Amino acid sequence: MSYLSIYYLFLVIPAVVIIYSIVPKKFRYIFLLLVSFALFFYISKKLIVILFITILTTYISALFINKLEEKKELLLNNANSEEKKEIKNKFKFKKKLLLIIYILINVSFLVAYKYLNFFSINTNLLLKLLHIDYSFKIIRIVAPIGISFWLLTALSYVIDVYNGKVEAEKNPLKVALYISYFATLIEGPFTRYADIKDSMFAGNNVTYDNLCRGYQRIMFGLFKKMVIADRLNILVKIVFDNYIEFSGFSSLLGTIAYTVMLYMEFSGTMDVVIGSSEILGINIKENFRQPFFSKNISEFWTRWHISLGAWFRDYIFYPISLSKPMKKLTISARKKLGNHFGPLISGSIALFVVWFLNGLWHGAGYTFLAFGLFHFLMILLGNIFTPLIIKICNKLNINRENIIYRVFQSIKMAFLVFIGEIFFRADTMQIALGMIKKIFTDWSIRTGEISSLGLDIYDYIALLIGITFVFVISIFKEKNIDVRNEISKKPVAVRWALYYILIFSIFLLGAFGHGYVPVDPMYADF
Amino acid sequence: MKWYFKIIIFFIILAILVELLAIPLFPNKKNLFKYGFFNSTMFELLNEEENTIDTLMVGDSLIYSSISPTLIYDKYGFTSYDCSLSSQTMKESYQYLTLGIKSQNPKVVFLETNMFFRDPDSNKRKIKDIKKVKYMLPFYVLHNNWKKILGGSDAWIDYNKGFRYIAKFNPAKKSDIESYRKDRRDDKTIIKDENMYYLKKIIELCDEHNIKLILISNPSIKAWSMKKHEIVSKIAKDYNLEWLDLNTLLDIDWVNDTKDKGEHLNHRGAEISTYYVGEYLLKSNLVVSHKNDPKYQKWDRAVELYKENNKETKKEKILIK
Numbered sequence: 145m146s147y148l149s150i151y152y153l154f155l156v157i158p159a160v161v162i163i164y165s166i167v168p169k170k171f172r173y174i175f176l177l178l179v180s181f182a183l184f185f186y187i188s189k190k191l192i193v194i195l196f197i198t199i200l201t202t203y204i205s206a207l208f209i210n211k212l213e214e215k216k217e218l219l220l221n222n223a224n225s226e227e228k229k230e231i232k233n234k235f236k237f238k239k240k241l242l243l244i245i246y247i248l249i250n251v252s253f254l255v256a257y258k259y260l261n262f263f264s265i266n267t268n269l270l271l272k273l274l275h276i277d278y279s280f281k282i283i284r285i286v287a288p289i290g291i292s293f294w295l296l297t298a299l300s301y302v303i304d305v306y307n308g309k310v311e312a313e314k315n316p317l318k319v320a321l322y323i324s325y326f327a328t329l330i331e332g333p334f335t336r337y338a339d340i341k342d343s344m345f346a347g348n349n350v351t352y353d354n355l356c357r358g359y360q361r362i363m364f365g366l367f368k369k370m371v372i373a374d375r376l377n378i379l380v381k382i383v384f385d386n387y388i389e390f391s392g393f394s395s396l397l398g399t400i401a402y403t404v405m406l407y408m409e410f411s412g413t414m415d416v417v418i419g420s421s422e423i424l425g426i427n428i429k430e431n432f433r434q435p436f437f438s439k440n441i442s443e444f445w446t447r448w449h450i451s452l453g454a455w456f457r458d459y460i461f462y463p464i465s466l467s468k469p470m471k472k473l474t475i476s477a478r479k480k481l482g483n484h485f486g487p488l489i490s491g492s493i494a495l496f497v498v499w500f501l502n503g504l505w506h507g508a509g510y511t512f513l514a515f516g517l518f519h520f521l522m523i524l525l526g527n528i529f530t531p532l533i534i535k536i537c538n539k540l541n542i543n544r545e546n547i548i549y550r551v552f553q554s555i556k557m558a559f560l561v562f563i564g565e566i567f568f569r570a571d572t573m574q575i576a577l578g579m580i581k582k583i584f585t586d587w588s589i590r591t592g593e594i595s596s597l598g599l600d601i602y603d604y605i606a607l608l609i610g611i612t613f614v615f616v617i618s619i620f621k622e623k624n625i626d627v628r629n630e631i632s633k634k635p636v637a638v639r640w641a642l643y644y645i646l647i648f649s650i651f652l653l654g655a656f657g658h659g660y661v662p663v664d665p666m667y668a669d670f
Numbered sequence: 671m672k673w674y675f676k677i678i679i680f681f682i683i684l685a686i687l688v689e690l691l692a693i694p695l696f697p698n699k700k701n702l703f704k705y706g707f708f709n710s711t712m713f714e715l716l717n718e719e720e721n722t723i724d725t726l727m728v729g730d731s732l733i734y735s736s737i738s739p740t741l742i743y744d745k746y747g748f749t750s751y752d753c754s755l756s757s758q759t760m761k762e763s764y765q766y767l768t769l770g771i772k773s774q775n776p777k778v779v780f781l782e783t784n785m786f787f788r789d790p791d792s793n794k795r796k797i798k799d800i801k802k803v804k805y806m807l808p809f810y811v812l813h814n815n816w817k818k819i820l821g822g823s824d825a826w827i828d829y830n831k832g833f834r835y836i837a838k839f840n841p842a843k844k845s846d847i848e849s850y851r852k853d854r855r856d857d858k859t860i861i862k863d864e865n866m867y868y869l870k871k872i873i874e875l876c877d878e879h880n881i882k883l884i885l886i887s888n889p890s891i892k893a894w895s896m897k898k899h900e901i902v903s904k905i906a907k908d909y910n911l912e913w914l915d916l917n918t919l920l921d922i923d924w925v926n927d928t929k930d931k932g933e934h935l936n937h938r939g940a941e942i943s944t945y946y947v948g949e950y951l952l953k954s955n956l957v958v959s960h961k962n963d964p965k966y967q968k969w970d971r972a973v974e975l976y977k978e979n980n981k982e983t984k985k986e987k988i989l990i991k
Contacts, residue, residue: 355673644687651817
């Protein structure tokens, strides 16, 4: 089920909001937990057992780590300085062991459900190459819905407890809700326990203001999905399935269309997630921040799927780059290569691991690995050449803050993102590389090619209207203007007129019914 | 004002706007006010100009995938329309025909016999009935007609006349073709009382309006059986009706002429059944040709648009998947 389906938006959410309002405040989080389990069970049936195991292991591990910490503090109070060191090491080891066991148990689910087939297929290929007459059985298994999201959410909680950033929660139901909260269960974003716990368990009242703001956000998300993403879907399918028949121009158009579609669908879903949570008084951090206004790929990834980037930064990048061997490497490299390139080596190693895992997180396949490594390479090149570019700009008296330079940077950044997304969307590496080759070599547009991409002139008009609308809203957001706040200051007639315009735009321009194929929730399979 | 009153008022205004703003999206405003929002949204025949269609093809998907009224007009000059919905029941056919007779002046009605055997009480049917609520929201169903508003008068011409063009072929299984040719008998085949009730009502309705009612069984490997043939044969005899069983009259190539493994015909197959029906109308002298009649100029344009737009495209392949 998609968060952007009519049933979810206009049946599930209203029903949840009404019952949530009726339930006594102190039991509201339990109601939300039941809704979350019901949603999970509705989609993944008996695989809910995996979710239960994760919840249970998360709850117990965090509690044990906390207990060990308390016990350590108790012992430290009565110990001399030599004993203190021993106690610290002993407890550090115990905590670490517990954390590793916990991570291994839970990551094994992820490996089993998402990567086992990929590894088996590749091992079989290797065995065949080595002429070894053995092959692993390939079993097609369906993964529990949203496993990549709720599992990493659970891991972040235990790691935060381990690092002493949060206290372990004593109420197992609250831990369960944090992991399986229905609004973020399928497509994220990754939440942090410290950020969400207060609003999630407070049982805040549903207010008129929250209801209006929440539904405004939801309708905006629906607009992005139905007017833009669903309309682009046919063009994207046609280009990616038949790229050989098209010119490089159409391949590029298909690639741009895919990136826009992905953004509209995923950020639209996030609007629904954040908007529906807002109605319930639960605060969820933004997962997108106008990514196409970025100057470079590095910045792009701090504005696109922010919570995933933050997760990799906090739980992969920092632990690697700040580890003892890396620190040693940085010190010696700094001596030999200087202050810019010295620290770049350890940082790049950590970055490589991050993007390797990022690619793998998005899917088990070479195209996803290529997607991750392409971004690694682009960021690395950016890091290496930035000083040189600054030097050149300074020599040529180019103002890097100039609007023309900024637009140039954004276009360059967007082009690289489009190329990266080819790996993300293509079914095979052959298709991805074929399309990239076409983009750079084949510029012969054939007669009638554009009209054979599945959209008519009116579809392009609707896209232009839709994208312009989203672009204008993005400019406001970039300038820190809260459009919803501005609307709330207007008289009721103006406010309602704007709401009706938005609703009718979705009705009228929405790409649904005969002739359209709605986009499947793209991140729900991860 | 209490906030929930505000919400109620907001939705009341929205509901009114949804209906009012849908009016420009209807192709035939005159019929809209005459037959109402629900009927005009559900029964596409009401989009046609009044008293311009001489033959109504009433039935389920076997009608809209087997008979192309535009091709009949192109070759013979006879005007017809496919009054068919997916999984249409006899009751719906009666409703459709009633409206068809009110808005048109048909001389001939073809009634697809596959509907005789449809269970009107099945769960699938009940779900379909619930889904009919969408026809109360014309804005939802007709929303794409904004393109026609911008597209000018040509854009409003329904060049398919109820027919659904599918060029793609998906061959039937060899075993299915063999069992079809071996006069397969399905012992479970029965006609529910409700279906017989509406059949009698349709017969009465046609008699009242002096309309020639002809039963038609369009080609389908999945839907047809010898048992059904025998039952329909008896009904035709009992009620003194003419009947065309195209399953026995036509030689369909079930490898190339079907879009879905023998359940329905594709455009290639539909051409065979369409021209058979056209030839039948020509020989029976029941209807007259409207070729070269200035009143029917839009039909000539419909033929042009039909040929222009009905081509197999990559988009069509995606939509069929």
